[in-house]
Amino acid sequence: MSRKHECIAMLLAGGQGSRLGILTKNIAKPAVPYGGKYRIIDFPLSNCVNSNIYTVGVLTQYQPLELNDYIGNGSAWDLDRTDGGVHILSPYQQIKGTEWYKGTANAIYQNINFIDRYDPEYVLILSGDHIYKMDYSKMINFHKEKNADCTIAMLEVPWEEASRFGLMLVNEDGSISEFEEKPKNPRSNKASMGVYVFSWKKLRAYLLDDEANPNSSNDFGKDLIPAMHNAGERMFAYAFDGYWKDVGTIDSLWEANLDLLNPQVDLDLTDSSWKIYSKNPVTCPHYVADTAKVQNSMIAEGCEIAGEVDFSVLFANVTVEEGAVVRDSIMMPGSVVKSGAIVQYAIVAENAVIENNAVVGKRPEETENKDEWGVAVVGAGVNVGKGAVVAPKAMIGEDVKGAE
Amino acid sequence: MRANNVLGLIFSNTYDHYLNELTAMRSMGSVPYGGRYRLIDFQLSAMVNSGIGKVGIITKSNYQSLMDHVGNGRAWDLSRKNGGLFILPPFNTSTASGIYSGRIEAISNAMDFVSHSDEEYILMTDCNTLYNFDFAEMFRQHEKTGADITIAYINGVAPKIVELAELETDDGNRITGISRSRSGVESNYAINVYLMRKALLERLINEAMSLGYHSFTMDILLKNIDKLKMYGFKAPGYVRMLDDMQSYFEANMSLLDSDNRKALCLSQPVYTKVKDDVPAIYGLNSEVKNSLIADGCVIEGQVINSVLFRGVHIGKGTVIKDSVLMQNTYVGDNVSLNCVLADKDVVIKPGKVLSGDKTFPIHIGKGIVI
Numbered sequence: 134m135s136r137k138h139e140c141i142a143m144l145l146a147g148g149q150g151s152r153l154g155i156l157t158k159n160i161a162k163p164a165v166p167y168g169g170k171y172r173i174i175d176f177p178l179s180n181c182v183n184s185n186i187y188t189v190g191v192l193t194q195y196q197p198l199e200l201n202d203y204i205g206n207g208s209a210w211d212l213d214r215t216d217g218g219v220h221i222l223s224p225y226q227q228i229k230g231t232e233w234y235k236g237t238a239n240a241i242y243q244n245i246n247f248i249d250r251y252d253p254e255y256v257l258i259l260s261g262d263h264i265y266k267m268d269y270s271k272m273i274n275f276h277k278e279k280n281a282d283c284t285i286a287m288l289e290v291p292w293e294e295a296s297r298f299g300l301m302l303v304n305e306d307g308s309i310s311e312f313e314e315k316p317k318n319p320r321s322n323k324a325s326m327g328v329y330v331f332s333w334k335k336l337r338a339y340l341l342d343d344e345a346n347p348n349s350s351n352d353f354g355k356d357l358i359p360a361m362h363n364a365g366e367r368m369f370a371y372a373f374d375g376y377w378k379d380v381g382t383i384d385s386l387w388e389a390n391l392d393l394l395n396p397q398v399d400l401d402l403t404d405s406s407w408k409i410y411s412k413n414p415v416t417c418p419h420y421v422a423d424t425a426k427v428q429n430s431m432i433a434e435g436c437e438i439a440g441e442v443d444f445s446v447l448f449a450n451v452t453v454e455e456g457a458v459v460r461d462s463i464m465m466p467g468s469v470v471k472s473g474a475i476v477q478y479a480i481v482a483e484n485a486v487i488e489n490n491a492v493v494g495k496r497p498e499e500t501e502n503k504d505e506w507g508v509a510v511v512g513a514g515v516n517v518g519k520g521a522v523v524a525p526k527a528m529i530g531e532d533v534k535g536a537e
Numbered sequence: 538m539r540a541n542n543v544l545g546l547i548f549s550n551t552y553d554h555y556l557n558e559l560t561a562m563r564s565m566g567s568v569p570y571g572g573r574y575r576l577i578d579f580q581l582s583a584m585v586n587s588g589i590g591k592v593g594i595i596t597k598s599n600y601q602s603l604m605d606h607v608g609n610g611r612a613w614d615l616s617r618k619n620g621g622l623f624i625l626p627p628f629n630t631s632t633a634s635g636i637y638s639g640r641i642e643a644i645s646n647a648m649d650f651v652s653h654s655d656e657e658y659i660l661m662t663d664c665n666t667l668y669n670f671d672f673a674e675m676f677r678q679h680e681k682t683g684a685d686i687t688i689a690y691i692n693g694v695a696p697k698i699v700e701l702a703e704l705e706t707d708d709g710n711r712i713t714g715i716s717r718s719r720s721g722v723e724s725n726y727a728i729n730v731y732l733m734r735k736a737l738l739e740r741l742i743n744e745a746m747s748l749g750y751h752s753f754t755m756d757i758l759l760k761n762i763d764k765l766k767m768y769g770f771k772a773p774g775y776v777r778m779l780d781d782m783q784s785y786f787e788a789n790m791s792l793l794d795s796d797n798r799k800a801l802c803l804s805q806p807v808y809t810k811v812k813d814d815v816p817a818i819y820g821l822n823s824e825v826k827n828s829l830i831a832d833g834c835v836i837e838g839q840v841i842n843s844v845l846f847r848g849v850h851i852g853k854g855t856v857i858k859d860s861v862l863m864q865n866t867y868v869g870d871n872v873s874l875n876c877v878l879a880d881k882d883v884v885i886k887p888g889k890v891l892s893g894d895k896t897f898p899i900h901i902g903k904g905i906v907i
Contacts, residue, residue, distance in 0.1 A: 169816035170832070208611065394818075402815040403833070413811040417802035418572035418831040418845075420795070427825055433816035434573070434832050437795075447816075 136216060138188050138251040140273055140330075142181050143244070145237055146174060146261035147194030152382045155512035155530040156482055161193065163261025164200040165386065166465045166483070168393055168402065169433045169446050171411045172203060173380060176266070177259045178210045178219070179409045184269035186257065188217030190247055192240045194224060194233060209412045222247060236351030242340040248333065256336055258329040258353065264389050265377040266400070266407055267328070272371045276330040279307060282366040283335070283358065286328035286373050298324035299354050301370050309368040312359060323370060326377055329353065335366065376400035383528075387480055387508045390446045390463045393431055414449040414466070424455045433466075440470065448483075457487075462494070465513075474517075478525065482513040488535060491517045495525040538676045540588025541620075544656035544735065547580045548643060550597035551663045551729070552698060555780050558900050559880065564596060566664040567603040568785075569863050569881065571792050571802065572831040572846050575606050576664045576779075578809045579801075581613045581622075586805045587672035589660065591620030593650050595643050597627055606810050613808045625650055640753040641745045648742065651735060659738055663729045667788060668776040669801050672732075675770045678710075679732050684768040686737070686758070688712065689730035691772050694723050696780035702727040702754045704769050712767040715759045727754075728772060737765075775800035786878055786898050789844045789861045792829055814847050822853070838870075852887065859895060877901065 150162025157165065163174035174191075181189050189212060193200055206212075207219030222244050224233050234240035241248075241258065248256060255276065257269055267286070276284040287301055300321045302311040313319065339357055343349050349356040362368055376399045380386040392398040402409055416435030421427055426441045435450035440457035448466040453459055457470040460477050467484040470476055474487045479494035487493055494509035507526030517523055518535025549566030559568045566577035577594070584592055592615060596603060603624075607613075610622030625647045644651070644661075651659065658679075660672060679687040690704050695718040704725045705714030718726045741757050750756035758767070775797055779785050791797045801807075814833030819825070823836045830836070833848035838855035845851075846863045852870035860877040868874065869887035876893035880903040885891070889907055893899035901907065 403835075408813050410813050413813065415806045415808055417792070417798055417807075418829045419817065420793070420798065420829050421825040421827070423827045425825065427819050428823055429821050430819045431816045432819065432830070 138217060138253045140186055140255040140257055141188040141190070141217070141248065141251050141253045142177075142186050142257040142259055142269070143241055143248070144174070144177055144181075144189055144191045144259045144261055145240060146191050146200060147197075147234055147240060148260070148262060149195040150262070150381060153386065154383065154528045155510060156383075156386075156480070157196070158512065158530065159196055160199045161195045161197060161261075162381075164203055165380070166448055167264060167380065167386070168390060168409075169431045169448055170413070171409060173264065174200070174204070174261045175210075175409050175411045176264050177261060178204075178212070179407075180265075180267050180269060181257075181259075182210050182212065182410065183407050184267075186269060187212065187214055188251055189219045190222045190244060191219060191261075192222050192234065192244065194240075197221070197223060203412060205412075210410045217251070220247065236356075237353045238340060238343050238349075238357045239351035241336075242344050242351070245337060245340065248337075253333050256331050256333045258331065260327045262381060263327065263377060263379055264400070265326070265373075266375065266404075266409070267373060267377075268407075269328075269330075272328070272373075273330055275307075275371045276332075276369070279369045280367060281330075281369040282332050283361055284330040284369045284371050285309065285358070286326040287323045287370040288326050288373050288377050289322050290324045292319065292322050295319035295322045295324065300324055303370045307369045307371075309362065309370050312362060314354065323372075325354070326373060327354075328373075329358075330371075335361070383480065383508050383510055387463060387478075391444065391461070393446065394429055394444060416450055419447075422455070425453075440472070461496075468511075479509040479511065479523070481511045482515070484513060485511045485515045485517070487511070487517045488519040488521070490520045491522070491533075491535075493517060493523040497525075500525060538658060538680050540673055540676060541590050542656050543587075543589050543658040543660050543672075543676065543732075544651065544654045545580075545584040545589045545592035546644075546647065546651070546659055546661045547577065547584075547592060547594045548640065548661070548663050548729075549577060549594050549600065549603055551640070552665045552780075553598075555665065555698065556782060556785055558782060558902065559785065560599065562599060562903060563602040564598070564600050564664075566594070566596075567600075567606050568664075569846060570667070570785075571789060572829050572844050574802075574807060574809050575603075576667070577603065577607065578807055579667055579669060580662050580664055581607070581610075581615070582805065582807045583669055583672055584660070584662075585613045585615065585808070587676070589672070590615075590617065591623075591654060591656060593623045593625050593647060595625050595647050597643070600624070600626065608810065612810050623650060639751040641742060641750055641757070644738070644742050644753075645746050648739065652739060654735070657735060659733060659735045661729075661731045665779045666728045666730075666776065667779070667801060668728070668772055668774060669804050669807060670773050670776075671805065674773075675730075675732055678768065678770050682710070682768045683766065685733060685765040686767045687732040687770050688727045688758075688767060689770045689772045690725050690727045691776045692723070692725050695720055695726045696778045696784070697721075698778065698780050700752055700754050701729070702758055706769045710769045710771070712762065712769050715754070715762055715767075717755070725769065727769075728776060728778060730770075730772070732770075774804060782878070782898070782900060783896060786861060790842070790859075792844065793827055793842065798829075812847055820853070823851075838868075838872075846881075860898070880904075883907070 146163040150157040212219035300313040419436035422439040433449040439455035440453040443460040454472040456472040473490040500506040512530040516532040520536035553560040609616040615622040701718035703718040817834040820837035831847040837853040848865040854871040884906040
């Protein structure tokens with residue numbers, strides 16, 4: 134028995150994030166490290182807590198081990214609660230058989246019993262793929278004011294990028310008149326952020342309908358929301374104004390990390406009134422040696438730096454030896470760059486080792502054919518041998534033999 | 538001896554007056570150290586790492602910051618149903634005034650807690666000593682030698698602390714003589730880490746109380762040297778006792794040495810209360826050499842041979858040299874600091890110049906604006 138909760142959140146964290154390649158070989162996308170000490174899922178979880186939502190179901194499916202381990206009992210986000218708290222919801226065996234989550238709507242459908250236990254008025258649907266700071270309570274208030282059945286958070290995106298998003302045409306009163314899914318010639322630049330507030334009774338009914346429909350792909354964006362719209366339910370768009378980034382590709386993940394070093398970018402993680410919580414590593418402060426040169430970078434605790442670091446983000450316990458250079462790069466926890474090695478325009482995943490004099494990545498201005506240029510990625514635990522060269526845009530999942 | 542059969546007892550206020558300036562508003566245990574820690578972290582972590590599951594912290598005065606820091610003990614995995622963390626504040630009884638005056642009285646005040654614990658052994662430690670060794674080694678030696686009391690010690694130049702026990706031992710580490718340590722003289726001196734059966738401690742304290750004794754070293758240890766089997770345990774690794782502001786300053790600086798850092802902070806995990814700060818941010822023209830920097834720092838200027846705690850801000854054109862700046866120190870633009878020890882929340886306005894000496898750093902009290 135649980136007391137009634139006005140709103141609970143369901144966080145879709147089952148995505149593979151296949152465009153992140155080897156970075157998500159062994160972990161789900163929401164567990165991908167970001168910003169020196171965080172993982173992507175810290176953002177929606179912290180937003181929930183900061184918005185006074187203390188009951189969160191996290192739906193996992195793809196490679197959940199590390200994610201489950203990371204979330205633990207939720208204490209890092211103050212989500213270890215007697216009433217509510219964080220719950221990991223994986224697909225489970227039922228009397229009619231076993232099913233994976235077939236789509237985003239199906240994932241919620243399979244957990245109707247979980248939601249019913251809290252008897253909420255509203256359900257907030259989130260995804261674990263985005264970096265943003267948002268006060269969900271304002272959106273829920275908007276939903277109430279408009280007496281809406283479904284409210285979708287929207288963001289104005291640059292027109293030239295609009296065709297990559299699910300777009301909405303919005304009336305003056307904020308109601309949604311039309312949806313367009315990744316159109317070639319967009320008529321709107323108002324993109325859906327994948328953040329939804331539903332009145333639970335309505336959503337529950339549509340989930341049952343959607344499941345009964347054999348032609349449905351059981352997806353919120355493709356099936357359930359259009360069905361609600363066609364039936365004339367009250368659908369509203371809630372305008373969000375702030376930093377929001379889908380870190381679905383290597384380039385966008387790299388960019389989103391380096392955005393933290395750009396004072397022009399509207400994402401302030403130092404704001405103590407809206408903290409982003411995470412599991413903090415147990416290590417000592419980082420050490421910068423006499424031989425080091427560190428500029429314009431973000432450096433987490435436990436790092437040992439004796440080389441040159443410029444315009445980069447270093448996670449906990451990274452080692453940059455004397456004479457090594459790291460620039461325009463992301464170094465994930467425990468990775469090592471040995472003396473004489475150069476890492477540039479690259480993402481080096483957890484515990485990877487770049488041996489002496491190896492070169493990872495290339496500056497775009499040094500690349501003749503710009504089509505061949507891209508951010509180089511070294512996978513978790515990979516060893517790049519002495520003097521080896523990792524080309525730009527390469528994605529290395531196996532050890533690379535040394536050239537010396 | 539199973540470690541979960543050992544009760545931990547930490548004295549959080551002992552020798553407060555040796556670090557007067559830092560303990561004016563806090564207890565020894567909550568004195569910040571090493572960029573992100575409080576002194577008590579080393580005691581709690583070493584106990585937990587050795588397998589101890591129940592720890593009492595004896596407090597005396599100014600323990601608000603300590604309680605805020607340790608909370609329910611979760612950071613040390615001491616928030617438990619069985620055992621866990623207990624804060625033991627002083628209280629008034631018909632026989633004692635509450636505020637105790639020595640170690641014997643302090644233990645006596647905590648005797649209810651000690652007696653009601655199921656553990657057979659007790660390990661007692663202070664907070665002004667920095668180390669990170671495995672107490673389990675000490676437990677093993679205690680069992681092997683069949684000692685009544687095992688006392689951890691190190692060899693070195695004895696600190697200024699009065700009534701520290703100087704030990705004479707035979708080849709088998711059996712203690713054959715105890716005397717008052719001589720400050721500044723190289724010797725084997727005890728670091729106030731004691732292991733014994735709980736029942737023995739209860740008996741010794743009761744006796745001492747009834748006879749009006751005060752000094753644990755002189756009245757209990759020394760007077761029982763022939764009656765009890767006492768053994769010394771030579772504490773391995775990094776061990777430093779803080780006995781004045783200079784030693785505190787130097788202990789912070791000692792972490793700039795990689796071997797010291799590994800020995801004290803990384804040989805076993807040292808847990809502390811987390812602050813969820815952002816990683817440190819280095820600006821366009823920052824220059825940092827031989828320094829220890831915690832999360833939450835923003836560095837726009839120069840930092841050389843210094844320790845910056847969490848959330849320190851260094852302005853543009855500013856030069857920080859040989860200094861220790863505690864949590865949330867805000868240093869404006871074009872400031873020059875040399876050999877400065879700034880307590881928490883200090884603000885140094887733009888253009889100021891402060892210079893101390895390595896042997897006598899300038900201390901700036903908590904929250905002072907210059």
